[in-house]
Amino acid sequence: MSEPLLTIEDLVVKKNKESKAIISRLNLQVASGEMIGLIGESGCGKSMTARAILNLLPGQMNAKGKILYGNRNLLSLSRQEHRKLLGKEIGIIFQDYRGSFTPFIRVGKQMVETIRAHSPLSKKEAKAVTLDVLAEMGLEAERVYKSYSFQLSGGQVQRAAIAMSLALKPSLLICDEVTTALDVMSGEKVLDYIEKMRKETGCAVLLITHDLTQAYKRTDRIYVMEQGEIVESGTPEVIRCNHQHPFTKKLCGCVLALPGEGSGVQPTREKVIFI
Ligand SMILES: Nc1ncnc2c1ncn2[C@@H]1O[C@H](COP(=O)(O)OP(=O)(O)OP(=O)(O)O)[C@@H](O)[C@H]1O
Ligand code: NI
Numbered sequence: 428m429s430e431p432l433l434t435i436e437d438l439v440v441k442k443n444k445e446s447k448a449i450i451s452r453l454n455l456q457v458a459s460g461e462m463i464g465l466i467g468e469s470g471c472g473k474s475m476t477a478r479a480i481l482n483l484l485p486g487q488m489n490a491k492g493k494i495l496y497g498n499r500n501l502l503s504l505s506r507q508e509h510r511k512l513l514g515k516e517i518g519i520i521f522q523d524y525r526g527s528f529t530p531f532i533r534v535g536k537q538m539v540e541t542i543r544a545h546s547p548l549s550k551k552e553a554k555a556v557t558l559d560v561l562a563e564m565g566l567e568a569e570r571v572y573k574s575y576s577f578q579l580s581g582g583q584v585q586r587a588a589i590a591m592s593l594a595l596k597p598s599l600l601i602c603d604e605v606t607t608a609l610d611v612m613s614g615e616k617v618l619d620y621i622e623k624m625r626k627e628t629g630c631a632v633l634l635i636t637h638d639l640t641q642a643y644k645r646t647d648r649i650y651v652m653e654q655g656e657i658v659e660s661g662t663p664e665v666i667r668c669n670h671q672h673p674f675t676k677k678l679c680g681c682v683l684a685l686p687g688e689g690s691g692v693q694p695t696r697e698k699v700i701f702i
Contacts, residue, residue, distance in 0.1 A: 431495075432599055432631050433457040433480070438492040440475055440484065440655075449475055449488070450655045457599065462625060462632045464642035464663075466678070467652030473635045474522075476652075477601050480633075481519060482509040496599075515545040518597035518630075520588050522604035527588035528576040534587050535572030542594050560590040564620055582613035586620060593624050600624070603635045618645055639678060643667060651675045 433456065440450040450472045457463045465473050479490045480501060494501040496517070501509065513519070521527065528537050535557055542553040554572075561568035564586040576584050585605065592600055602621060606614030622645065625632055636642055642649050643663045651659040651666065653674045659666065670676055 430459060431456045432459045432461075432497070433633075434493070434495040435476075435480075436493040436495070438476070438479060438490060438494065440472070440479055440488060440490045443487050444489070448655055450479070450490075452492075453652075453655070453657055455650055455657060455660075457631045457633055459598065459631055460625070460629050461648065462622070462634060462646045464646035464649040465633060465635045465652060466637060466639055466642050466649060468678075469637060471652045472655040473637075473652060474603055477519070477603050477633070477635060480601065481513060481517065482506065514541065514592075514595050514597070516598055518592035518595060518600040520585075520592060520600070520602045520605050522607050524581065524585040524588050524605070524608065525576060527591065528584065530575060530577050532575075533572070534574055534576055534579070534584075538572075538587075538591050538594065541591060545595055556594050557590075560594045561587065563593065564590040565616075566590070582609055582616065585609060585613070585617050589617065589620055589624065593628070596628050597630055599631045599633065601633045601635070604637070606636075606638070606641065651678065 435453055435455040438450055438453040439448050441448050453476060455465070455476075465476065467473055475484070478484050480494055482501065482504070484490060490502055492502070496512070501512075504512070528534055535554070538557040539550060539553040542548060542556055543550070548556065558568040558572060561571050566583060566586055571579060571583060571587055576587075579587065600621070605621075606617055609617060618641070621632060624630065634642065634646055646663060648660065649663055649666045650657050651672065651674065659670055659672045659675045661669075666675060667679060670679060
């Protein structure tokens with residue numbers, strides 16, 4: 428692994444000081460250019476981990492430990508410093524992609540404003556970048572630019588949200604269940620675009636998913652989370668074939684996967700069932 432870009436050390440997140448930890452002593456590393464999978468059952472703390480990185484934990488929740496981005500501890504940055512990093516250095520695509528754009532402002536205008544908030548580009552230059560990245564995502568750039576988000580399909584909005592992230596060229600992109608609300612084909616396309624972006628910009632990706640097959644197919648390394656703890660980590664092959672933890676065994680035992688073209692996933696002797 429090359430130099431770590433993001434290092435989470437002993438992260439503990441609690442609803443309040445007295446309550447049980449939602450995340451307990453979590454350790455995780457993402458190197459530049461890596462695609463990392465964070466998998467686990469619903470409610471195990473995947474989104475809270477992303478929120479802690481982004482300083483977007485709800486209400487009274489507090490986080491202890493270290494989240495090092497380069498040599499800066501994100502947990503000790505001011506809100507203002509954090510905001511500067513968001514988007515520009517660290518991009519996020521949420522599960523609820525509709526929330527990426529407000530419904531009252533045209534998609535193009537929002538993209539131009541976001542780009543300009545993070546760079547010294549003129550309106551005209553920002554518009555050119557916006558049209559470029561929308562086209563890059565395989566969208567009809569002019570039409571999407573002029574549309575309100577509710578005039579587009581789910582997949583189109585999701586791709587526009589990725590285009591937005593691409594325009595800001597973050598070093599780290601966090602994708603939280605980005606395909607959950609999409610049909611399989613649209614979901615695959617969205618992941619293809621994320622991979623394309625990674626190849627083009629060299630950014631690292633933290634792919635949060637409860638879809639084990641997706642993690643196997645797309646990531647370089649996988650962290651398995653259970654009830655707020657990382658119980659296992661390794662390459663997709665190790666997690667699939669040589670997992671040690673009973674939870675990973677259970678998780679792998681639940682997978683039903685199709686032997687997809689170019690998936691890189693070979694049938695194994697054990698728990699993963701291919702039909
Ligand atoms: N706003 C909130 N206030 C208090 N507790 C919360 C809040 N949001 C989530 N939680 C709790 O934090 C824990 C971790 O939730 P989190 O959203 O990180 O799960 P997840 O792994 O992302 O699940 P999913 O796969 O369903 O998205 C859960 O027990 C959840 O009930
Ligand atoms: Ni979640």
